[in-house]
Amino acid sequence: MAEYVNMDTLRFQLYQVHDMPQLFQYARYAEYDKDAVDIFLDSIKDFSDQDLYPSFREMDEAPAHFKDGKIVVHPAVGEAMKKGGELGVIGASYDMQAGGLQLPGMAFHAAYYIMEAANNNIPGYLGLTAGAAHLIIAFGNEWLNETFVGKMLGGQWGGTMCLTEPQAGSSLSDITTTAYPQEDGTYRIKGQKIFISGGDHEHNDNFVHLVLARIEGAPAGTKGISLFVVPKKRPEAGNLVPNDVITAGDYQKMGQKGYCTTHLVFGENEGSTGWLVGEPHKGLKYMFQMMNEARIAVGRGAVSIASAAYHASLQYAQERPQGRRLKNDGTKDVSEEQTLIINHPDVRRMLLLQKAIYEGALSVVNQTALYHDLEMVSEGEDHEKYYLLLELLTPIAKTYPSEKCREAVDNGLQVLGGYGFCTDFVLQQYLRDIRIMSIYEGTTGIQSQDLLGRKVTMQKGKALEYLAAEVQKDMEAALTYDELKPYAGMLGQKLQLVQKVLGKLMPYAMKGQYERYLSDATLFMQMMSTVVVGWQWLKMATAAKQALVTGDDTYTTAFYESKVHTLKFFYKYELAKVDSLAQILMDEAVLTILEEKELIC
Amino acid sequence: MAEYVNMDTLRFQLYQVHDMPQLFQYARYAEYDKDAVDIFLDSIKDFSDQDLYPSFREMDEAPAHFKDGKIVVHPAVGEAMKKGGELGVIGASYDMQAGGLQLPGMAFHAAYYIMEAANNNIPGYLGLTAGAAHLIIAFGNEWLNETFVGKMLGGQWGGTMCLTEPQAGSSLSDITTTAYPQEDGTYRIKGQKIFISGGDHEHNDNFVHLVLARIEGAPAGTKGISLFVVPKKRPEAGNLVPNDVITAGDYQKMGQKGYCTTHLVFGENEGSTGWLVGEPHKGLKYMFQMMNEARIAVGRGAVSIASAAYHASLQYAQERPQGRRLKNDGTKDVSEEQTLIINHPDVRRMLLLQKAIYEGALSVVNQTALYHDLEMVSEGEDHEKYYLLLELLTPIAKTYPSEKCREAVDNGLQVLGGYGFCTDFVLQQYLRDIRIMSIYEGTTGIQSQDLLGRKVTMQKGKALEYLAAEVQKDMEAALTYDELKPYAGMLGQKLQLVQKVLGKLMPYAMKGQYERYLSDATLFMQMMSTVVVGWQWLKMATAAKQALVTGDDTYTTAFYESKVHTLKFFYKYELAKVDSLAQILMDEAVLTILEEKELIC
Incomplete structure (x- = not known):
């Protein structure tokens, strides 16, 4: 049977990154x-x-x-x-x-x-x-x-x-x-x-x-x-x-x-x-309990498929010889044996992209689940805090995996070349299966309007303030490690960029231009969810660094190092896209709101 | 029968944008x-x-x-x-x-x-x-x-x-x-x-x-x-x-x-x-004639599918009532009749995105075909010029449509919501069909290595010089129209950014670090092809503007205005992404080249 899930990565996230054991101190989970x-x-x-x-x-x-x-x-x-x-x-x-x-x-x-x-x-x-x-x-x-x-x-x-x-x-x-x-x-x-x-x-x-x-x-x-x-x-x-x-x-x-x-x-x-x-x-209000759970479940389902697809494409890349590595002068020596395709940088990039996306998305799901659990057991201001964090993260935990894990699976299929398109291989099934996720339980458009239209603005932006404090706390933990300092710095900049974008958009809502305020909500979702996953990668890399420094041998050194490496990959290849998204969001052109002129022919 | 192709748009591109009639002056096409x-x-x-x-x-x-x-x-x-x-x-x-x-x-x-x-x-x-x-x-x-x-x-x-x-x-x-x-x-x-x-x-x-x-x-x-x-x-x-x-x-x-x-x-x-x-x-050399033709054909095939998908999703959006437009205060009036979904900004965005991608991609295919034809009939330096332009554009004409038209079709499916996932509707077939295009005739990775590794460097960058001159000529034509001036300016900046990226990458090749030179070739393809499509949109908008100004009534005013509108859409939502891609390409981190450490677990 092919590997479809990495139990080590799952446990690393549950225990070392998100500290599930903190929950066992509460009466609810005391058993x-x-x-x-x-x-x-x-x-x-x-x-x-x-x-x-x-x-x-x-x-x-x-x-x-x-x-x-x-x-x-x-x-x-x-x-x-x-x-x-x-x-x-x-x-x-x-x-x-x-x-x-x-x-x-x-x-x-x-x-x-x-x-x-x-x-x-x-x-x-x-x-x-x-x-x-x-x-x-x-x-x-x-x-x-x-x-x-x-x-x-x-x-x-x-x-x-x-x-x-x-x-x-x-x-x-x-x-x-x-x-x-x-x-x-x-x-x-x-x-x-x-x-x-x-x-x-x-x-x-x-x-x-x-x-x-x-x-x-x-x-x-x-x-x-x-x-x-x-x-x-x-x-x-x-x-x-x-x-x-x-x-x-x-x-x-x-x-x-x-x-x-x-x-x-x-x-x-x-x-x-x-x-x-x-x-x-009150039916809709009740149903929203189930819908909110279902939204997290849909995001989680998308991560699951991307996990299975990643492992299938990784296995293929580790077994399939094809072509040769480039020599220093740009030529190839055809008398050499063929190399495994995992050794071609573009294939390696597609594998790391899958890993960066699916593990990042999994971490968002776990983070959201943790806030849910903490909301269950906490009271007063803490309860309010976790409630707001859960509300804010739910559309993100649904949408980032639905959209980006599809991209991950698509890259998984691409690793297999022509075989990826054939029904003899499983990748095409994963790609077909995952396509529904951005539609189930409220499309990406609806989730994005929920995020920008309701969650960001609820209680005068208090959810976002809590989130920023959470990120700040994790940035400080990352600063302990020299290797992570630049990444903590980058994350801080991107978080400020989110604030800057909101500063640009909010006046539309205040001026009563609600359609304009929300017209690029999907791009805001792309931007903010990328920053949130960047935060998750910083957390994961910090936990991995800590294990490496303290000699924690729960997992191998290579395992922990791969987490730090994938953080770097995510920041170079994915977090960088936040800048262009911010540019688009701050662009004042109005191009998608119904006008008298019919501009779609 | 559903519309699957817009013949007006095709003819507009062939005759008004790319001036096919210029070919009839040559003996080969004189009939x-x-x-x-x-x-x-x-x-x-x-x-x-x-x-x-x-x-x-x-x-x-x-x-x-x-x-x-x-x-x-x-x-x-x-x-x-x-x-x-x-x-x-x-x-x-x-x-x-x-x-x-x-x-x-x-x-x-x-x-x-x-x-x-x-x-x-x-x-x-x-x-x-x-x-x-x-x-x-x-x-x-x-x-x-x-x-x-x-x-x-x-x-x-x-x-x-x-x-x-x-x-x-x-x-x-x-x-x-x-x-x-x-x-x-x-x-x-x-x-x-x-x-x-x-x-x-x-x-x-x-x-x-x-x-x-x-x-x-x-x-x-x-x-x-x-x-x-x-x-x-x-x-x-x-x-x-x-x-x-x-x-x-x-x-x-x-x-x-x-x-x-x-x-x-x-x-x-x-x-x-x-x-x-x-x-x-000499078999491979001969076969490359067919392969080069086939590569353009694959790009064209991808555009075809995106065209059909666009029209299917446009028709659905024009017929399906659902929800209501937001009022100025952000609420909806449920006593109003439902609005057609094309009136929701996010749906309109998904339609315009499809249009911007598929018409832009079609224009690249037509541009490439024109260079092929001009190469056939020209001699001396002109022949050399068109040969180089054809060589340079071929991997782009294959890859941009293969990759981006898939994204377009994916957005087409999304417009239909749950129905898009169902086999009763055609969108899912288009999405499945188009998936092969980035694999046929050399995958995106291979096309990208061809672009950066061979085409950009051939004859000391002469192909790129010719391309820059072609773009320059079209930018000057666009400057005739005040409305297009800012877009010509933006295109010039992005073209400079391509040069800047190459200035950063070339030393790797010169130092014999060929794997590093080509390791992000796929991202260079994304960047450069987006700029090329930006150029095509400027050409299309210039032709449309000219028709509007001169009162050319081959097509309706709305038709021509929609071309200018879609240029603006492309520049706001797509061309802007070039900045982040440039940032990634100039990032010095080496993360995808085989090292002794195994960082993929």
């Missing part, structure tokens, strides 16, 4: 220590090797599909739900009281990272079930919890999130699925939902759909949206009876072909019963 | 005028509408494949070869004496551009046949010409180029296919060739393979390579008899699934007869 988390992750790695990786190519070759009113998926999905439930991974981070393992979110994400690198078609089934269960745990009443959560965390029942409708797309204001109140306190749900991932198949006994709908007569817009549990089969007198949730079809896709995407119709015939979650009209 | 070329292009557009476009999706859904020792392709391939032959498009630019139409290469490329935008699976069959025939025309003896060329240009026989071998890949020094001299002056050919596009199918009576091989005892390396015609069936006493060219299998790919990729085995059994083309040991 755990590093060894316990390691055992959990080892069990997940075994599970991934045995139950996820082997079906990865098969699921692409024989896609999930709609047939005779049902969705047919690979049997490995059923197996994985069952074993995942047994391993506790579905609800790994939820309260023990609710049936979870109460592990830190960092460990939960690490587990899914391993699973998704093995086979990105399957963990979505588990992850959405987890997210749906979490909504019930957080906002549902006791009956909902008792009826649904156990079966979901155990993997017997699947869960989904049902937001999108054909006429609304990303514009949730426009959803029309309607909930009609019934005398018994339940609702009759009527409407259609599209693009429902993991929405149906024969390997789970039931599906628990978390559905956004409007209670009849509710106000327009997002303020009139409520959240309902609408199971495929509803419990009635101790039995499960069909609940008029019809699978009307599916979507065939260019990638993630084993992860079914369904079209569901609720209440078209005898009626679908739905149970309100929490209070009426 | 043509603009009307005649227009009639030719119209016939190609009709052919593309009727015979190419309709099978585009089908060819993806039912890929070409190997079965029972044969390659099965869509019947449209056979039809297209036949009709393409009748229309004269296969040999459109070759001498009338050889059976061609003797049209300018610009018209030839324009025709293939239209065909490839309609269905990028098919024109390769015609184009490789054209290229193979051209090798025989240029270097083959009379018998080869009489025996093969007519059938090829008529579309009855297919043609291929056979370079790659399993153990050699891009390293042609290492090919081992061997040619054994026979007493009758022919050769017995023995060896295997892989990745042979259009290598076999049942819709052509014969295939004429142009094969690189070593005559027994030839020197090692590329200097021992000769070129042979090795037909699938050889003419013998007025009949065609099997020539022991066995189709051993095919390659299934992530895209261009209708364009078969074959594995051919020569002379494994009773023997393959080959005919030497030209002189022994």
Whole structure:
């Protein structure tokens, strides 16, 4: 089996870079220590090797599909739900009281990272079930919890999130699925939902759909949206009876072909019963808990694919001889044996680019997960701080991996040359699979508007202030090491550049030119997320330097040195792009806002 | 039928930007005028509408494949070869004496551009046949010409180029296919060739393979390579008899699934007869004629796909309502009707980005084709000048479209959101198809080494001097218009920056540090090609301005204004990136050259 994930790098990040053990001092995580988390992750790695990786190519070759009113998926999905439930991974981070393992979110994400690198078609089934269960745990009443959560965390029942409708797309204001109140306190749900991932198949006994709908007569817009549990089969007198949730079809896709995407119709015939979650009209607010989790999960999924693609292309580059190194005079000696392609600088550049991007992106995901965990256990001002940091980093943790890990995978494919394009090699599958990530759970455009339009401005920029303080702290730690000083300096400059760009953009918002303020939000995302990953690389290099200086032999010297080397690579080849992005963002030309003239022909 | 190509934009470039009519003054093209070329292009557009476009999706859904020792392709391939032959498009630019139409290469490329935008699976069959025939025309003896060329240009026989071998890949020094001299002056050919596009199918009576091989005892390396015609069936006493060219299998790919990729085995059994083309040991030099043509063709193919993808995403954006425009205070009024997504700045940005890239890339292809044509008809110093400009632009015309048009198509897919990922929509097919372009005919890495390692340095930088003079001339023309002055100024600065970067890099070559000199060649390609496309946009905007000022009503005012607008977009969003690329290229850190330490883990 090919390597798809570097467990050393994962553990280095969890323990040495992000200091997960700091969490064990809090009561919530007091039952755990590093060894316990390691055992959990080892069990997940075994599970991934045995139950996820082997079906990865098969699921692409024989896609999930709609047939005779049902969705047919690979049997490995059923197996994985069952074993995942047994391993506790579905609800790994939820309260023990609710049936979870109460592990830190960092460990939960690490587990899914391993699973998704093995086979990105399957963990979505588990992850959405987890997210749906979490909504019930957080906002549902006791009956909902008792009826649904156990079966979901155990993997017997699947869960989904049902937001999108054909006429609304990303514009949730426009959803029309309607909930009609019934005398018994339940609702009759009527409407259609599209693009429902993991929405149906024969390997789970039931599906628990978390559905956004409007209670009849509710106000327009997002303020009139409520959240309902609408199971495929509803419990009635101790039995499960069909609940008029019809699978009307599916979507065939260019990638993630084993992860079914369904079209569901609720209440078209005898009626679908739905149970309100929490209070009426607060559905979108609740759903945002799941969406925020799902956004981090999408970013993490993208990193997983880039990790697997990196290892596949690295292995190829280490085994494939082709051509010769250039001699000093620029010629090649054809009588020499061919060299391995990893020895060609351009191939090495493509490998280091992948490594710089995917490990950097992984570190952002871990950082975000850590803030989530710290928010869970902290109080007062600290709680506020971690909440704001989590809010600020969430769109970045979703978008940087979605966009840049695609570029990484693309470079991985390129390393293989013509073979990369052929279905005999796996790289093309990774490239097709990862393409959805910048669309799932709010496109890059939407995430970027969220970052610049909401997160940067929330509480008068307080989130950004906290972030700057975090970066400052890590810059100071880096200054301990001479080799890192120049990089800390560069990072400081780029951070100032972000502030300068914001200083240029903010007046547009203040003058009421909101479209202009946000028109280049996607470029602001590119700029800011690059700086954030630059920060992560400084942290990683600092941790590596510290290990080298103190003689920490958890990993090899080459391992630690490669982290410092990749920091340098990231700063030379990636962080430098921030300057041009700043230039574009500060350019006053207005070229993308609707005018009377039609300039697109 | 969806629009896949904008004929106005194509004609604007051919006639108003690049002044194709200047060619009609030369004897070679004296039989043509603009009307005649227009009639030719119209016939190609009709052919593309009727015979190419309709099978585009089908060819993806039912890929070409190997079965029972044969390659099965869509019947449209056979039809297209036949009709393409009748229309004269296969040999459109070759001498009338050889059976061609003797049209300018610009018209030839324009025709293939239209065909490839309609269905990028098919024109390769015609184009490789054209290229193979051209090798025989240029270097083959009379018998080869009489025996093969007519059938090829008529579309009855297919043609291929056979370079790659399993153990050699891009390293042609290492090919081992061997040619054994026979007493009758022919050769017995023995060896295997892989990745042979259009290598076999049942819709052509014969295939004429142009094969690189070593005559027994030839020197090692590329200097021992000769070129042979090795037909699938050889003419013998007025009949065609099997020539022991066995189709051993095919390659299934992530895209261009209708364009078969074959594995051919020569002379494994009773023997393959080959005919030497030209002189022994000069095969690679000859093949470079075809490769250089093929490189421009690959760039053009990438532009074609981006053109089709742009129009598909533009149509979607003009028809799909979703969300609302932001009001001045940053809120949205949900009681308003939804707006079309083209009115969202980020969507508009993605559309303009596609337009800026694909039209800019098309202009580079046309510019390169023009230099080819001028080289054909000019003499003395002019001939030298156009030869050098052609040599310099060829790797750029191949690479900029291969890389950046992929980015354009990726943005096209993004415009459709979730639908873009679904096979019901065509964007995902374009994205899969275009992925091969940066690998075909020398990867981006190889093209970049060619640009920086050979083309920039050839004749002490004379090609670059000629290019600078061409740009200077066009900058001066742009200065006529106040609106364009700032852009001419910016272009001048970026051109100076290219010189500054070269001033920084050249000493590495002079000091014999060749690996270091070329280690960031791919980034130099990114930088220089962006400047070249910036030059093309200045040319296009100048032509548009001229039309607006003189009241030229060949096209609408909006059409011309959109060209000026897109120039501005390109300069703001794309040309600005040159600064960061220059910064990276001038960074002295050495991070991608093999060292004793292994820094990739």
